[in-house]
Each structure stands twice: as C-alpha cells, then as structure tokens.
Amino acid sequence: MLYRRSLPARSVSLICFLLFLSPVSLSAAEKPNIILIMCDDMGFSDIGCYGGEVQTPHLNRLAQEGMRFTQFYNNAKCTTTRASILTGLYPRFGKGGHMRQNMVTLGEAMKTAGYHTGLSGKWHLMKTQGYAKSEKPGGWLNRYDKTTHPFFRGFDSYYGVLDGCCNFFDPTISDPPYKRAGIRSFGHDDKAVTEFKEGYYTTDAFTDHTLGMIKEYSDNERPFFIHLCYTAPHYPLHAKPADIKKYAGKFKMGWDQMRKDRWKRLQEMGIAGENWSLSEGDSRAYAWETANQEFEDQRMAVYAAMIDSMDQNIGRIMTTLKETGQLDNTLVLFLSDNGGCSEEPGGRNPQERTPGPKDDYVAVGPAWGWAQNSPFRRYKSWVHEGGISTPMIAWWPGKVPAGAINRSPAHIIDLMPTFLEMAGAEYPKTYQGHEILPVEGTSILPLLQGEEKTLHDSLAWYWSGNRALRQGPWKLVWDKGVGEWELYDISADRCETKNLAKQQPERVQQMSKDWFAWAEKVELGTKVKQK
Template sequence: MHAVSRPNIVLIVTDDMGFSDIGCYGSEISTPALDKLAKNGLRFSSMYNSARCCPSRASLLTGLYPHQAGIGHMVEDYGIPSPAYQGYLRQECVTIAEALKQGGYQTGMSGKWHVGGSYGIKPSTWMPGTQKFPTPRQRGFDHFFGTLAGAGSYYNPHTLMEGDSLIEIDVDKEFYYTDEITKHAVKMIEQFQQTAAPFFLYVAYTAPHWPLHAPVEEITKYRGTYLSGWDEIRKQRFARLKETGLISREWELSPRDDAAPPWEDANNKEWEDMRMAVYAAQIGCMDNGIGSIFAKLDDNSMTDNTLVIFLSDNGGCSELLQEEGWIENHVGSMRNGTPVAPGNDPKKMPGTEDTYMSYDLPWANVSNTPFRLYKHWVHEGGISTPCIVSWPEQLSERNRILHEPVHLIDIMATCLEVAGISYPDEYNGHQITPLEGESLVPLLEGGEWKRNNPIFWEHEGNCAIRDEEWKLVSQYPGNWELYNMAGDRTELHDLSEHYPEIVQAMEKQYQEWANRCGVLPWETIKTYIV
C-alpha cells in the first residue's frame, strides 16, 4: 500500500437485511447510493456475520467472537456463571473506537448500540452509564446519538440518547429514526472536519428491522411490485445474482421454505404486497441517507481518502410478531402516548406509527435468496451479508467481486492496519483478548489472500465451522451436515455420510474453538432463561 495520510473510516451497518436485498446484490429495491459505492469499490460474495444483531455487533466492534466479547447469547443478563454470557461488552476487549482513539482518531456513532446490556422501555428499569450497562461514550466514542436497545418504533424509539443523556422527541416535529441517524452522522462529519485528525464514524441503522415503518411516499414507490409473489421474486433475484457473478452458475436455488405456501395459495395478497413494499421502503430510506453521508464527504473533499465499509448484521428475519407474547415488551407507544398494539393483522396495512408488524418468513426467504434459513440460524441464509468496500485513493481495481470467505471479526484488524495502529495487549488496566480477525488489506490492494484460520459460529445451539471450501453446520438439535461451498453454497447436498473423516476432523476443530472461547452447551444456557 503506497504512502498516504491516515484515512477516515466510515463503517455502515444495516439491521436484519438479507443477502439479496440491495440492487447491486440482485434486488428489485432501488439503492442507487450503494450501487454507486459498489461500482467504485469492491463487493464481497462471502462476507459472514454472527447470525443475530447483538452477537454480530459485538464481533464487529471488537474483532473477537461474540462469546469472547461477552455476548455469547443476547444482551440479557440471565445470571449465567460465565463472562461469555454476561450480556454486555467485557473489559477484556477493546472496541474499534477505543483502539483508534488511542491512535489519535476522532470517533463518533449514530444509531443502534445493542451491546451494552438489557435496556427496558421504561428508563426506570435501568441506569445509563453504570459499569454494567456501558454506553458508546464509555466504549471509545466521542460523540453518540442513537438507541441503546435492539429494536423499537421508528417514530418513537425508546432508549434514545444524545451524548450521555436520554432525550425526548418533540411531538410537534416530524421524526423518522432512519433519517435522524443520517442527520446526526452528517453533523458528526461536520464536527470532525474542524480538526486535521482523521475520524472513525460508525453508522448503525435499524432499518429494515421490524417494525414495518416507513414514510407513505417511499412505500408508494413499491406498491404492486410484490403482487407477482415471493416465488417469482426469488427466481428473479437468483437470475440477477448469477448474471452479476456474485454466485456460481452451478449452484441451485434453495427450495421455497416448507413453512411458506406457494404464492398462488397465499391469503391476503394485497396486504402481503404492502408488507414487502414497506420493507423495501425502509431500505430505500436508508439508502437515501447513505447518499447524504457520501455527499457530505464529497462536499468536504474527503471521499478519496475515506475507507467505507457497508454490511448487514444478519440475514433476513423470519419472526412473526404475535399479538400477544414476548413482542409486547418491545412495542412502547405512539408519541402522543397512545399504546401500540402489535400483530400482523391483515385488516390493517403496515407502515404507520400505530402499527407494529413484521414481513414474516416467506418474504425473509426472498431476502436471503439463494440461501436457506434466516437470522438466528448459521446456515448461509442466517450468516451471509452483502458487503461493499470503497477507498478510492487506495483500491487497485474498481467494481470487483471478491469470493474469499471473510467475517465481521476481520473488520477491526483491517481498520487498525490502514490506520497504522497496533492492537493493544492491555487497556484500562485489563489484559486484552488477542485479536481473532485477519486484516483484509491485501485484498484491498488486489493481492493474494488466504485465511490462516477457519471461521466459527455458535448461537443458541446452532453451530458451524467453515474451513476453506468445507462447511460443517448443525441446526439445533440436529446432526452435523457437511457441504462443499465451492459447488453447493446453497447447502442442498449433505456430504457428511460420504466424508466421515472430514466431519470428525472439523468437529474436533469446532470443539477446541468452543472450549477456548467459553461456549456452553445450549441445554445448559436454556436452564437460566425464563
């Protein structure tokens, strides 16, 4: 890499978005800002996350596996006697912001935190700023605007903070959370440019995580688009993915999920079209915001020496929001105080502030085209993310697709190398867990690159290991399955019976990793969850 002043770094994360949900990854959803970024940068076809929001964000921010970072399950503290499951970032890890700040970077975050513990809807149920519930300002970020919790209304999000303080939304002004995340990210860039020091900006959108909320004018753009149905949309995306070269022409499209009816047998087609139209509008609003961030970089002549990384924290989400049950703990109320009743009710169209719906399994199956399963599972549908990287001043080629298997844990190592900063052995008096990720800089330079170590996953008993072309995976409580990723990344032809020696060797690798990282059996963890 030729000599250059230290780059600014912008890390953009989307929430619960599938592999094929943006234009440059085969989607019918209009994403001109991201498409332009891809045309001028690199696309990864095999970037992996950690299958769910908070474990992925823990890995992304620390360069460690979720259990090493303290979020081996979720952010709730169930009293599990292991720091791997404490539910918030451990002191034995550092965030990208902490590491870069030590090296002279300015740091800012706009959006969803979700790695600091369990924050209830009512502020009285938690104490912001305590050691048990670290906020971004306590983990290396100079500036913060966003939500601490994992999900909530786009019109009235709970746990909304600016800096170190909870803030209230002005009921007399328009408010849409995606747009506010963008506005504050742009504001932070304006603040950063006042000094000569480079900056790290983490933009963590909640879109398109449920609930289905979007402005009417954005929804209207997609009304009727999805009346052709989930089967047809999957086929179209699959064809475009092959045309772009993001997936092999040899791979088969995974069958429609058994839990999804054929489109011709589906009920409430107008409502189904509307659900997916709102989901598409949420992605469109996010892309508009990303375009505004890029425009601000252009206005200040920062684009050429800014490393931009875009990806999703997990695959599309198949969760059905029932009218009664756990989801009621996330809903809250409208800004006027009126309670919101959750539920996917076909008698009411989604999108407005008084609704709280999800797009459900059949459409999540579309989002994850061409793969199987969803957020939470570690088959390809749950862990595969689009990933775009741009750095105009340094990339040797543009509009290139890279097929090497990479993971969120690699982002920290990459950021530190381009910034010329060493990963610390000690921080705030704590010995720091050695970095798990591997720098992707050789790939950015157009050179050869090969992983030194396999990639591992475990979430709620679902576990996997990928070692070069082989992937060993289990859907809890099932048996190990073995797939050759080069010829069958859609995981349709289990080879475990044909290659028992490979299964045995990879299972041994997995168990060694699980022991080293403090992974506990899911049967044990379940005894603590009530």
C-alpha cells in the first residue's frame, strides 16, 4: 500500500509552488518542510530500489512515489561529505579544517530563512585541542570548539555522536585498541550524554529524536529542516538478532554472484543506462572459493540487518509525518555519505571476530565492500564511481514526479542552494560579522521537477591521495595504488572499464592542470604533487 496523503491547512498554497524557480519572499505557510536523511558507508546497490537484496519496503515506496537519481555524487568519505552538505562548498583541506566561521551551515542558513532546524545522529566535524582517545564517556566534548559544534552552528536541537561511529548498543564502550579512537562522544544540544538505557540501539535513538522534533515543530506555522544522519551500516557490524535472522544464509552466493545478480536487477529496473556495464575485478578483493563462507555470510547478513533496521525507522518517520499533518508538505531526501566500505579493522579471522553483538567490532572487508557498489569500481575513499556515487531518492507528493529516474549529474554541494531556493531565501554574503565564502553548488530544483539538465561545467574530488575531475562526459581519475592518470568517457562508459588516457594525452594534460587549479583553491597544498 502506498503512503496515504493528507493535506495540511498550510499546504493549500503549495499547489502552485511547483513554479518556484527564483528566490522570492514566501510566507511561512508557503515554505515546505525538508528532511534530509543520510546513511553511513552504504553501497550504491544495497537497497531494494537500487537492485539490492535487503528488504527496504519504505525506501522502495519513496522511490516508487518519487525520483531516483543515477548520477548523484558525494565526496567518498564521511567527513568531507558532511562538510559539503552542510556548507554547499567543496571541503577545504588547510589549517582551518572543514568547518570554519567564513562558512555558513545549513542550520544557520535555514534558520535565517525562518525554519526550525534540527540534526540527529552523526556529526563528525568537531574540532578540539586533541583527538578523541578519552576513556570517559563525553570526554571529548569537554574540549570542543563551539564554532564546530552543531548546537552552536544553527541547529535548534541536536542529539547524536559528535565524532565517528560508535558501538550501536552501548556508546560508552570504547573502540578496540586496533581502531585507536577511544570512546566516542555523544551530545544532546550542548550537553554530554554518558548514560544509555538497556535495549538502546543508535538507529532507533536517532529516529526517536527526529520524531520528537517533527512533533514539536509541527505545533506552529514555521516550517522545519531536519538532517538525520544514521551511522548504519558503518562498522562495527551491530544489529538486532531478529533482523540478522532474516538474512542468515542469504549471501552464500558470494560477492561475485551478488554483483551479477544486482547488475541484472539494475538493468531490469531501468537504473542502469545503455552506457553501463559490469566492471570486472578489484585489486583488494579475494576469492570466494577459498574464503570462510560461513563467516563471510554472517558479516553480510549483519550488514543487511543494519540497513533493514534503518528502513524500518524511516517507515516510522513517514507515519509521524502523516499523523502530524505534514506528509504532503515535506520533501524527503535519502542518500549515502560514500560508497560501500573496504576497511577491515581487526581483520577477518573467524576465531577472533564475531559480527553482530555489542562485544565485538567487525567490518565487511574489501570484497563485500566492493560488491556493495555493483556495477561500479572501487569503494569508500576512492574516487572511481564506486566511491562517489550514491543512491539518491527524492520524495515530495505532487511536486516530484512519481516513479521518475533522473540521469543528470548532481553533487552534494547542490543541496544548500536547493533548500534556500525552496525557502525563498538568498545565500548570505555575511553571517554574524563574517564574510562568507560564495556557495559552489547549483540548485537541483529543475531536476526535482523532472528536467534533465547540466548543472556544472566541472566537478572535482580528492581523498587520501585519490583524485578525480569530471568535465562534461569526461572523467579524469588518479588511483593512488596505480600512480597515473586514467581517463574515461562517462557518456559511453559509466562504469570506467575503458581507460582512454593513452589515446588522448592532450585532454589528460589539460584536465590535470584544471584539477591542480582546483586543488590549490581547496588548500590541498603539499598533500599532492603535480605530475
């Protein structure tokens, strides 16, 4: 059954709001609510509506009633993606960090536009006098820099983990020594959270806080902007036994067959274009035939259960929107912060690692992490399509065309100008006495309305030695493990299977110069050397 749609009183004036193509003065009743949901370390083809095996009926429903994007890009890494979403800027890599006073956040901008604002879940942009190795819950919070804390950067309400990903069942449990990060810090507004009740699970708790904000903010005429940042399905692999049971034994086909199965479903769904093909192999994957298949199946089953739990919670959000009369007046967006993850702290020895319960710390590893991004190459931290391509769903009844697939390239830096245009507000030139860097994104409202449109002449990426530049159909990629530029025609070869660098050296040279010009702008400095 599709979501039933009720029409709140303030939505009546939105019937003609599809024409919102320029920032104009809007009353509170004309401004839509926005809920931006982002998961953590989830692959391009993990959820059902993008070809995956996981049971995601609520996300599938949003896709059926809304729009799926096939070329929506993130920054390949947790921190840099979060920085770009919140600022509408490429991440800066210099001394000032990713979050600075000459940058305005979505919380600040939407608050200025007349919105209630809230953030629930992972922040990961705190700047302190030292790294988070405290052995006391909340220890890191005692050293925070207010200029990088969500409660002091425009969000009326905040609840969640301020640094990386913590134990899902008990955030007071320290990361193991091989992860070297100590106890992650939790906060509620500007206070530390150090106690967690029996039965706690972060995915549920982040949703609970979101539901509370929806109910509170729905009591008056002001619209709301809520950014919900799940840590699922980021490692450690922690899930409820009932959810794990659904998937036990479901992944014994192995990663190679899983990729082929997903590829077939992507074609049948119409997600895969004619210029797509299934990429082959990965340098860090290993053979299914010689792997411990029981252990590997268990790892992926827990990972799937984490996504399943997240989907259940998204269903709770949609129910609450209906109950509060906000369903038809809310844009819901869903995406992932980067591709599936190949990291494997603690290794894969089944005698030492147990996926699922709170007393161990396990990841899916490089073979599953690669397969989760089928049909693309690579994964988190790399800037081939598998690292930077996210599933992206946009749902807004009567505004976003139902069942649509949009193939225009877009980027997370585009969300800030999109939301401001929806709010009828301008991007600020100054904020609290500081000159603000000009926004680098472009509004995707035309795409949400069903247009196919080129928004950017150029898009660029960097993380941990990996580089990329896309200009029109051409994409230049530097894989730190290879150590030379690769060139792909994305219009003919979306999955980067045919390297054209040797056939087009002049294009490689020019695009390389353009990438280094961008690198200078984002303060990469000595992190990269021109070759």
